[in-house]
Amino acid sequence: MEYILILYLFHHLTISTILKIMNPVMGNSSEINKDATKYIKRTTDPENLEASNNKLKELISKFHEKDIKVVLDGVFNHSGSFNKWLDREGLYEGENGAYESKDSPYRDYFVFSEDTWPNNESYEAWWGYKTLPKLNFEGSKELEESILNVASGWVGEGVNADGWRLDVAADLGHSAGYNHKFWNIFRNSVKGANNEAVIYAEVYGDSSGWLNGQEWDSVMNYDAFFEPISFFLTGMEKHSYYKRDDLKNNSKNFEKDLREKMAKLPYNSLLSAMNQLDNHDHSRFITRTTGYVDKERSNSDVSRPEEADRNENLGILKEAVVFQMTLPGAPTLYYGNEAGVPGFTDPDSRRTYPWGDENMELMEFYKDIISIHKKYSCFINGSMTSLYSKSSGLYSFGRWDNNYRSVVVFNNNDTEKKISIPVALLGSNDSDIYREIYITDQNSHVTGKESLTVNKGDVSVTIPAFGTKILMSDVDKPIDEISYAIDFIRPKIVATSVEKNETINMDDSLVVEFDQLMIQRDVSTGFIIEPKIDGVFSWNGTKVSFTPVAGWKKGRTYQVLLNRDIRSVAGELSLNEELKFVFNIGE
Structure with missing residues (x-):
């Protein structure tokens, strides 16, 4: 070996x-x-x-x-039945495995449902596989x-x-x-x-x-x-x-x-x-x-x-x-x-x-x-967003960081296809150039030779049957210019159920609506209410509701912050700006 x-x-x-x-x-x-x-x-x-x-x-x-x-590889949920702790196969002379003896020092390592020693077959096994006895950590x-x-x-x-x-x-x-x-x-x-x-x-x-x-x-x-x-x-x-x-x-x-x-x-x-x-x-x-x-x-x-x-x-x-x-x-x-x-x-x-x-x-x-x-560093730690999923068997996404913008295109059909990819979503402008760096199909893989020019926010790509193309555009403009372009597609808060300084009832929920789907985990940590109050979040598409478990405190003033770390599902882009407001609870 x-x-x-x-x-x-x-x-x-x-x-x-x-x-x-x-x-x-x-x-x-x-x-x-x-x-x-x-x-x-x-x-x-x-x-x-x-x-x-x-x-x-x-x-x-x-x-x-x-x-x-x-x-x-750590297998800690179960052992093998041949492990000396159980020793169902009787391999370990003098070890006194839990299968063989009620007095085994390893008896509590397993759960037995019956007192049928020696050769007790009633041990708990992972998914019923008797060769995989489940370990009893709590015992x-x-x-x-x-x-x-x-x-x-x-x-x-x-x-x-x-x-x-x-x-x-x-x-x-x-x-x-x-x-x-x-x-x-x-x-x-x-x-x-x-x-x-x-x-x-x-x-x-x-x-x-x-x-x-x-x-x-x-x-x-x-x-x-x-x-x-x-x-x-x-x-x-x-x-x-x-x-x-x-x-x-x-x-x-x-x-x-x-x-x-x-x-x-x-x-x-x-x-x-x-x-x-x-x-x-x-x-x-x-x-x-x-x-x-x-x-x-x-x-x-x-x-x-x-x-x-x-x-x-x-x-x-x-x-x-x-x-x-x-x-x-x-x-x-x-x-x-x-x-x-x-x-x-x-x-x-x-x-x-x-x-x-x-x-x-x-x-x-x-x-x-x-x-x-x-x-290409964008494939290791770059951001990602889907770019094309309109047609059967065709898909494209983009990855980008401070050094590169990439477009990866897939054609899982048995004929060649031509599609337009909206690279404006990656911050690309008209006349920007994407290089074909790699092409695959059923029989070959080659380095691309063509350069594609962005026109009206898109690049037009022909993909071979059962094939892929990887396009790459170096970031040759100041990063703040790219960030400015990306700002147009950052998620936004479009409505709240409570106006600033409004007074609401003790049993009302607080509802915030975004313009796109958001990462729920981010919202639960980036939706901050002071003073703190226990509550639950519920979702309906792009709307999230916060409902206090025991209701709002009568006569209390609350401050809400939705910070910019909350990200969208598509592209994992942070909010365009944070939102702060206060509201009151009626007497």
């Missing part, structure tokens, strides 16, 4: 990506069926375990020598401390791993309250050992409740990248279990989905979120481009691996990778994507790397697009 990893390390350097996911490098239960004696030796012998730890430390050091960071302070020591030890001095990716992090514990409490303690432990260590979490759905600066740093971006991209470009569910033809090429739904899901992530978390197209748990994206629904797997746990690369569409794959390298977030590459490795969902998605049989055109494409991501 050491030599394979080192070989892949130098392959990684030729690809020069941002984040790369590899399969486990430690022992796992699947090895038991292949060679039980070897597996038991690897996982029970103290000397061997110490040697394994030292080897991983050595590998981390080798990666650091090449300026590559290593984020470890054992010793378990909690053990995991926290692991978390801090591997990122601390002497090892210096660069962070943790937390498996099924929202499931840990037996209550939401404990879950949040644990991740707060976990964060303090990790950051105390290495303040630069990053904490990523695997979670499906809204993760904003954990991204408060006290728990996780960011997430595996299923909600605001993985799933919207897959449905728009292929119509396929992430496991290839079903297809949604109503979502494929549905540009308006795609734009809405991206906008609303991105708005739920704090901006720093969005910029660092793991933007991945696939991973070990799901079918590979290149397989989803075939449109083949793996019905047999979803119904009877049998798949047809020979279908995984039949009729694959490399043009669609390249579209997805261009999204990955240009949308806000940290591009995260699953090993083998760059070589064209196909595969249905786990375990078929874990095929071996095809040494000597890589798709070289795809390899060169990955090198190019990763270089573009790194070269």
Whole structure:
């Protein structure tokens, strides 16, 4: 395994990506069926375990020598049934696992519903998988401390791993309250050992409740990248279990989905979120481009691996990778994507790397697009707004910062298309020039040669079938001039339910209307009332209402501030100006 990893390390350097996911490098239960004696030796012998730890430390050091960071995978919600704490398989002589004995020192690490020792099968398992016994953190302070020591030890001095990716992090514990409490303690432990260590979490759905600066740093971006991209470009569910033809090429739904899901992530978390197209748990994206629904797997746990690369569409794959390298977030590459490795969902998605049989055109494409991501700062920390989503299978967005304005255009149709992109939304003026810097289609990827001139606020772009174009305009005018242009599209407050110095009733709500959709999290923190009063926010499109829980205080005067930090969903532009006013409550 050491030599394979080192070989892949130098392959990684030729690809020069941002984040790369590899399969486990430690022992796992699947090895038991292949060679039980070897597996038991690897996982029970103290000397061997110490040697394994030292080897991983050595590998981390080798990666650091090449300026590559290593984020470890932490599975803390559950253990394996073969772990010595439970030892269902009876691998650990003399360890007295909780499965075997009621008097085990690890009994409280798990929840048992019946008193049926020895060989107690009534332990709680994650989603019913008996090989994955759920850990009982609330029942054992010793378990909690053990995991926290692991978390801090591997990122601390002497090892210096660069962070943790937390498996099924929202499931840990037996209550939401404990879950949040644990991740707060976990964060303090990790950051105390290495303040630069990053904490990523695997979670499906809204993760904003954990991204408060006290728990996780960011997430595996299923909600605001993985799933919207897959449905728009292929119509396929992430496991290839079903297809949604109503979502494929549905540009308006795609734009809405991206906008609303991105708005739920704090901006720093969005910029660092793991933007991945696939991973070990799901079918590979290149397989989803075939449109083949793996019905047999979803119904009877049998798949047809020979279908995984039949009729694959490399043009669609390249579209997805261009999204990955240009949308806000940290591009995260699953090993083998760059070589064209196909595969249905786990375990078929874990095929071996095809040494000597890589798709070289795809390899060169990955090198190019990763270089573009790194070269242009607007793709790393620039602002973003959608520019075009009117037509089926056509979409465009812009990214900009103090150095560059970029336009990225996608055509997911089987014929060439020509559209006009409103670059005035990026602060561009007539006669400004956009250069075509990169073009992809099914069969090729090339550096663009044409220059496009802005006319009446638009640039006219022709995009090949199943293709993309990246346009770039250097910022060659003073930034205040660009800011002046952007001011025209900043969100504005168009109405309030209360006039300045007006007197209202104790049970009235305070309503503010914006001229566009706003990031709700920003409004909840940037809508300040003095003196403070407990209340709830409710939304109806562009209108937000604040209603005090116990009503306004009779005879009191209140001051309201809506600060400029409140941002729009489209483009994440701040308010054009803050709003202050006072009002009174009647006697």
